[in-house]
Amino acid sequence: MLNFTFHNPTRILFGSGRIADLAREIPAGARVLITRGGSSVERNGTLAEVRQALAGFTVFDFAGIEPNPTCETLLQAVELARRERVDFLLAVGGGSVIDGTKFIAAAIPFEGDPWTILSERAPVRQAVPFGCVLTLPATGSEMNNGAVITRRATQDKLAFSSRLLFPRFSVLDPAKTRSLPPRQVANGIVDAFVHTTEQYLTYPVDAKVQDRIAEGLLLTLIEDGPKTLSDPEDHNARANLMWTATLALNGLIGAGVPQDWATHMLGHELTALHGLDHAQTLAIVLPALLQERRTQKREKLLQYAMRVWNLRDGGEEQRIDEAIARTRAFFESLGVPTRLSDHGIGADAIPVLLAGLERHGMTALGERRDLGLDCARRIYERAC
Ligand code: NZQ
Numbered sequence: 001m002l003n004f005t006f007h008n009p010t011r012i013l014f015g016s017g018r019i020a021d022l023a024r025e026i027p028a029g030a031r032v033l034i035t036r037g038g039s040s041v042e043r044n045g046t047l048a049e050v051r052q053a054l055a056g057f058t059v060f061d062f063a064g065i066e067p068n069p070t071c072e073t074l075l076q077a078v079e080l081a082r083r084e085r086v087d088f089l090l091a092v093g094g095g096s097v098i099d100g101t102k103f104i105a106a107a108i109p110f111e112g113d114p115w116t117i118l119s120e121r122a123p124v125r126q127a128v129p130f131g132c133v134l135t136l137p138a139t140g141s142e143m144n145n146g147a148v149i150t151r152r153a154t155q156d157k158l159a160f161s162s163r164l165l166f167p168r169f170s171v172l173d174p175a176k177t178r179s180l181p182p183r184q185v186a187n188g189i190v191d192a193f194v195h196t197t198e199q200y201l202t203y204p205v206d207a208k209v210q211d212r213i214a215e216g217l218l219l220t221l222i223e224d225g226p227k228t229l230s231d232p233e234d235h236n237a238r239a240n241l242m243w244t245a246t247l248a249l250n251g252l253i254g255a256g257v258p259q260d261w262a263t264h265m266l267g268h269e270l271t272a273l274h275g276l277d278h279a280q281t282l283a284i285v286l287p288a289l290l291q292e293r294r295t296q297k298r299e300k301l302l303q304y305a306m307r308v309w310n311l312r313d314g315g316e317e318q319r320i321d322e323a324i325a326r327t328r329a330f331f332e333s334l335g336v337p338t339r340l341s342d343h344g345i346g347a348d349a350i351p352v353l354l355a356g357l358e359r360h361g362m363t364a365l366g367e368r369r370d371l372g373l374d375c376a377r378r379i380y381e382r383a384c
């Protein structure tokens with residue numbers, strides 16, 4: 001196992017009716033800005049419940065954070081928060097709203113152009129505290145300190161993190177996910193699945209607990225993901241899905257193990273240039289990347305084949321092929337396509353995607369930092 005420091009200060013309030021408890025988590029007298037996306041939280045009653053729980057606080061509202069949140073929109077919230085001297089943020093929504101709120105939290109006290117936090121990795125020295133009410137299990141943003149922000153003007157989609165940007169608390173009420181359309185449920189399953197493989201399908205370091213937890217998360221997604229889609233009333237499946245997605249990216253399974261993240265980086269270019277949903281990009285890149293990197297990932301792929309897909313017969317190459325085929329079939333079974341051509345994107349798009357990777361410094365990716373632009377090109381080609 002590798003050395004690690006693990007610290008996760010986010011308090012989780014899990015289960016039905018827990019929104020009512022959030023007032024206790026916010027300092028008395030706080031001036032609270034609710035941040036949210038479109039109308040989903042209004043339509044499913046979450047916003048009304050949040051407002052009721054916040055009775056007694058001074059509350060402001062900022063709506064309109066889009067999926068793949070943009071710096072352009074978020075700066076409007078920063079302006080509002082500065083003007084109204086907001087001292088607590090409450091994100092109500094999915095990963096985009098939470099990520100956007102992390103940027104707002106860092107940008108409010110930031111001197112200079114907040115975009116440099118992403119473009120130049122300018123350090124975050126202060127941040128306004130914030131909490132979350134999660135409505136879409138997928139990103140893990142509700143229990144981690146990272147965020148991915150897009151700048152529309154330049155089509156950049158970049159990630160940043162800071163130890164000041166863990167949510168103070170997150171409310172996870174599975175019932176609040178009942179209104180999700182199948183596409184977003186499926187996206188969430190794929191995202192959590194790929195977060196797990198980014199930290200698991202690398203090379204072995206004898207990290208037994210991390211491996212077993214990762215395999216448990218993958219098996220739960222394979223079991224309860226389809227159940228949630230086929231029976232929206234299955235509350236237990238929803239609850240399992242929600243907690244699985246949080247655990248997939250809260251630092252636990254990534255502690256002390258090598259991490260890849262190339263699938264995500266190749267995927268971010270696809271979102272920035274072609275507007276695909278985050279998880280749609282992952283479903284396309286992962287099977288292609290696993291084929292391309294099967295030698296480097298050989299031992300873990302064999303472990304994955306056996307422990308996740310129960311593949312015990314046949315030669316090693318055959319089992320790896322079958323594990324990759326099952327992964328692709330699983331994504332497809334959720335209704336998430338796995339080829340660029342399914343989105344009308346052809347091989348002619350690849351040079352621009354590669355130029356994006358280069359511009360963003362993504363030229364030495366993977367768990368051994370040996371995945372360069374040539375390899376990225378082969379992965380995109382395989383994904384056609
Ligand atoms: O905008 P509203 O009206 O709220 O609708 C949203 C949005 O259209 C809707 N939705 C959310 N909860 C709902 C609901 N609709 C009905 N009922 C509900 N309960 O779902 C749509 C998508 O929401 P979004 O927040 O964009 O989805 P997701 O949670 O998948 O977040 C994706 C973003 O997170 C980033 C991605 O890059 C992408 O920008 N990621 C963040 C990570 C992190 N911070 O650790 C890691 C991830 O790898 C990922 O990169």
Ligand code: ZN
Pocket residue numbers: 139191195264278
């Ligand atoms: Zn992701």
